Amino acid sequence: MSVPTQKSTRSYFDYNATSPLAPGVLEAVLEALKVVGNPSSPHREGRRAQALLDSARETVAAAIGAEALDLVFTSGGTEANHLGLVGLARAVNRPGPVLLPPTVHPSLYAAGEAAGAERGGMVTLRASTDGTLDLAAAEKVLASSKARVLALSLANHELGSVEDLAAVSGLCRSAGCLLFCDAVQGFGRLEVASLLPFVDGLSLSAHKIGGPKGVGALWLRPGPSVESLIGGGKQESGRRPGTQAVALIAGFAAACDTLPVRLADAPRQADLRDSLAMGLEELGAVLHSSSEGLCNTVLVRFPGVPGELLVTGLDLVGVAASTGAACSSGTTEASSVLLGIGLSKTEAMEALRLSIGPDTTAVEVQSLLQLMPPILERAKAFG
Ligand SMILES: Cc1ncc(COP(=O)(O)O)c(C=O)c1O
Structure with missing residues (x-):
């Protein structure tokens, strides 16, 4: 199932920052x-x-x-x-x-x-x-x-x-x-x-x-x-x-x-979350979120690669992602959440958060995974 909302040619992977308007x-x-x-x-x-x-x-x-x-x-x-x-x-x-x-x-x-x-x-x-x-x-x-x-x-x-x-x-x-x-x-x-x-x-x-x-x-x-x-x-x-x-x-x-529809969609999102997490791990990511957590949230880091560079690279190819809380992005401060679980400042600055929602499709997840390798390569060269 999916809740139809405003859709564009871009892929939105930042539902934890905010979500598109629900129907009605x-x-x-x-x-x-x-x-x-x-x-x-x-x-x-x-x-x-x-x-x-x-x-x-x-x-x-x-x-x-x-x-x-x-x-x-x-x-x-x-x-x-x-x-x-x-x-x-x-x-x-x-x-x-x-x-x-x-x-x-x-x-x-x-x-x-x-x-x-x-x-x-x-x-x-x-x-x-x-x-x-x-x-x-x-x-x-x-x-x-x-x-x-x-x-x-x-x-x-x-x-x-x-x-x-x-x-x-x-x-x-x-x-x-x-x-x-x-x-x-x-x-x-x-x-x-x-x-x-x-x-x-x-x-x-x-x-x-x-x-x-x-x-x-x-x-x-x-x-x-x-x-x-x-x-x-x-x-x-x-x-x-x-x-x-x-x-x-x-x-x-x-x-x-729309909450009943959104809640009913949680298992579908959880499947997408898990394939996204697995695909990113295959590309070398360290996974910090878990399949025990929210149905929609994946937090990874690629050692040695600043998360900000990945977010910028993804944005350029049409994917909205984030390094963490929207209210702190754009700052040079490391996430208090990641420092709070014992990551170093360098590790915390490597975070990439991908959060999905009722509109996210399996095709979007697969195409994101396909877009990642060259973005990673470029970010490694810069970073
Ligand atoms: C856990 C949590 N609490 C509070 C807030 C703040 O909510 P609002 O943006 O409505 O002020 C956010 C926003 O990202 C959040 O994720």
Whole structure:
């Protein structure tokens, strides 16, 4: 199966950075843009905008098996991580650090630093070589630190590795520590609803599942009192002031409507991921992602070859790939994820991330593998 979306002659292998719009999203956004009212206004126009917002909230909440009331719309995953982690840390009314592994997305790491700077500090936990939390090490820190919140990513944005949330949750609950989960990369690739009982807060972003960029959501378990980080109106139950981006939120909901199709496509993507990984290994790549991880993510490096040169070479022949997180590409800094699993800076700079999605075909995977050898040769000569 495949979800038909906007297609071009280029091959897109960067779904973890962002994904093409899913069917129905553009139409939903355009339709909602025509709505004049402000959802907070009491007149008919306002009520119409509010009705759109209510319906979108129901849809997004249902996609994760949550109650609409417990969802806060944000400008994306970055803001949801910040409000969620800082908000939960503030809500715990006792001292203690915030814990997270070094492999989380920079937005979550920064939120951890901000929460820690306010009170109790931040402790970076050890990550295993696949990028997930080292559970034994985490258990020791939890036993001795009286931590307030532990934060992690459901699925790693570079390595595709997936956390065992049930296990982490068990450790956190016995230590009296809250658990916050960045589900941005797992959403649409893994069933999130079954994970909600394990966490106290969870972030989502629309553009990773075929929705518009610039909108996301934070789910908060009823209980800890999370308050807005900035002053303003009473929107989003007072937790996130500012007029809601109604059209983007409508697009987010439309993308959520395609989730069953996307989830059903995961086994097909996993097969493509495995043939891509195997083909790259045959060309000499060291594989850092695994078939246990996300259905769509391959992270390799070719020793001695800077990843940036491969990304440029691929771009020139019509393939969009990346060296890692889009928010850090173009910088000369090595990926914090790869440093966090013990790679050297040189090794980390060799990373090539290929992430696929519902539109990726077996033909595209095979042609990418055929395009690689001359690109590799040229990159080796330059590198
Ligand atoms: C794991 C993870 N968390 C958070 C974000 C940030 O989401 P947004 O781009 O919506 O701010 C990203 C984006 O790449 C991500 O991969």
